[in-house]
Amino acid sequence: MSSIRVAVRIRPLPDMSSPSKSNIQKHGCVSTLLDDETFLQVSSGGSETTGSDADEQKYDYVFPPSSTQSKLYENTAKRVVLASRDYSRDGTIFFYGQTGAGKSYSCFGDILKAGNAASDENGVVVRGIRDLFEEEGVQRSVSFYEIFKERVYDLLATTKASKNVGAKLPSLNVRTHPTKGSWIEGAAEIDVDSADACIDAVRKGFKQRAIGSTAMNEQSSRSHGVVRLKNVRKTKGKTPIITYLTFVDLAGSERQTDAKTTGERLKEASSINKSLSTLGSVIFALGKSGNDREHVPFRDSKLTLLLKNSLDPATCETCVVVNVSPCPKQYFETTSTLKFARRVKMIKGTAGAKFDAGPNPEVADLVKEIGRLKMELSSKGQEEAKVDHKGAAEKDLQIKQYARRIEELSSSTEETSNRFRAKAIEDNFIAKLHNATIKDLLLKLQGQNPDPNFDDLATLCEEIDVLRRKTDLPNPEIGFWRMKYEESVSDNSEVKSLRAVNETIANEKQQLQQQAETAQALMAKNQATSASNETAAAREAERQIKSLQDNLESLENRLDGTTKANQTLSDNNAQLKSHLNAATIQAAKLEHEMSQVSVASTHDKKDLEDTKAQVTKHLATIKMGKELVAKLKRNHEEEMTQLQTELFEQSENLVRSKDESDNDLKVKLAAAFKDNAVLVQRLKSITDERDSTRSQLENAATTIETLETNLSSARKDVESEMMEREAGHKKRTNELEAENARAYERADKWERIAEENTTKIQTLTSEVKRLTKKRSDDAFELENLQEDMDTMTSNVKYLQGENQELEEIIIRLENMQQGLDAGMSDPLEQREEEEEEEEEEEEEEEEEASPNPEDLLMEQRARQVLEEATLNLPPSPPPVETSVYEDALPDENVLPDEYTESGGCVSKNEAVVGVSRQTRRSILGDLPDNE
């Protein structure tokens, strides 16, 4: 059985002082030890070592504030990821803690910013995805859900609503199946063929994730974020193996009072609390095994229902990263978070399991070691090929053989681990079956059958023995593969050749050492002899010494070279040896691991053994009773009778107790029946409800259908009406367009005419201006003439007055004459006088009719002015239509009346002539028109 690993990560605080130099590292209200990465102490204050309320605990790993993202991953989640990748196990990693303690940071890191392979800030998800994708040939898909207020939302949905970040997404249902597990109905599973594609999808979901705010953290996630990777491994001719790797960024675990939550936020908080406490209950229930395992409340929250198949420690690797804040103000939150961590740690099988050597990572290490050896071998082969051309082909062959052997070995290891895994599952299954059988038998023993069925018991014992043998005996397969491995190691010709080279070098080294020693002895001898004489023998000796010294030097050089070569070879040899040792150790570990899993499987069957012990105990009790009876029978009859009575009583008691237990059972059975009846009733009501809902749905569907039909016919009507209206509208538009065109034409025409008229008006206006000026000139001239005429008129009047005076004088003279005549003249004379008077009158008349020289002068002058005026006149303008000019002409005052008479058809010359005539008439009196 796997264990749940619990790691605690302490987040850094901005104002945190640097760690003390002592072994105890104090960070706010928590302390860690420098040399123990599992120790954690939390205290509300007190001294640096232990506060009065100090609470010390050990966890699987404690990460101080300075620890990196990489260290967190390597020591927690990597194991789960590798188990999922290399051993097809489900894996789940939780991030638990109060708001702002660093859950999202640990889980996602800076996924929005980087997510590239090299970033130090990459969280567990990005690192896990990259490690997972190192294995090729597996079909993978990713999902990202959010569980908010017990509603599940798909963060990778591609619906219309999801296109806007933060838009309201539809909530989805969790579905479960006994064999297929749990899934979200209608949720997207994005197929991903590379780590980058997978990280991109997660990044998209992360953006979509709803963010709320509380008084404690401005952008606090109030939801659980679940990233799920589905791995489908296909093997030829077999059903594909499906596993899930799940990362869960849980919602903040803070207490409601501290978060100052009210109203909607309070509801959120209670939903979060409920789902977190359900998660705890499920983990604890799953931690129990066999008969101890009670009902697991998966259905109590959406989160646990979704993770139903990814939480069981028997089939899944689980890790909980607990994030805490060292801030003294958060002391109570931190202690309550750590309480959860301790409870998880206490789950059976987890205590003290500091990332113990489980089966999977060891095999993974072995696989890695093989890879490393392969690489080393190939690089070594390349090096040697350069140095030793002669044996290159041979070495190449050896290397190839060795590589093939390693290949075989690694595939064998894989095969073994697969078989081993299958076997573990099989064993687990058998154990479960046995457990059920034992339970059955126990029930039979305790209840209905007072005499145990010894045949059943014997079968059971036999089965238990077989099972034990199966699990306890060393696995023959392991032996076989180990033997094969050792063979491959001992067969290695390269190792042999290296050993031979090593021996040769050792021999050579020995020889060289001997030569050196001889040379040294000779040198000593020479020194002794050279001091006493300088003979030829001595010189000869010196020469010899010299040559020996040279030899020695060359030998020493050679020795140096050989020693170096030897050193290199022995290093290589040692390395190879250590690799071989490591490989042998790995093989031993593999065996150990297999036996451990067997032990784990045995552990699973502990309940089975317990049950067996109970059965044996019952049997022993019964046996003891029987022995007692036999013993008593051997005693005297009274005792026998008494004992028989006692026995009878005992039997009665037994029978009574049996009856009681029967009654108990009956009561329980009745209760069970009752429960059953209630359940049946509930089922019935649920079925009824379902039926009624179904019928309602059907009705609704019918209604919808009818509505749709109505809607479509209404739509058709509207469409036809629309078409008609559109046609009418089109026609009217055409008409209007035509009319419009005509209006445009008219407007153009009028515009043209207006332009022409404007030009004409301009011409006329200038003409009128000129004429007006002329008229004013003429008027001035006329005024002068008028003045002259006035002068003449006054002259005439003066002359007339004089004339009148003269006439009066004449009349008086005549009267006087008449008076005189009347007194002295005859009728003849009178008649002669009358005739004379008549002649005078005639003369006067003639005198009056003959022109006065002054008058003649005047008339001459008037004629001259009139001629001048006539000569200065412009040529007469063409006749114009009155209708065109009517509006454009200035008012009637501009031209004299005559100009507009007779329908405006009077020419200018005529008008002027008219004026001249009038002037003349006023000057000269009534002249005939022809003048």
Ligand SMILES: Nc1ncnc2c1ncn2[C@@H]1O[C@H](COP(=O)(O)OP(=O)(O)OP(=O)(O)O)[C@@H](O)[C@H]1O
């Ligand atoms: N170990 C750490 N190193 C550096 N920064 C950290 C660490 N832990 C947390 N932080 C920073 O603290 C802030 C809060 O962290 P984070 O959002 O991960 O908290 P949380 O527990 O997920 O809160 P919530 O429940 O609101 O999501 C972030 O800005 C994050 O970068």
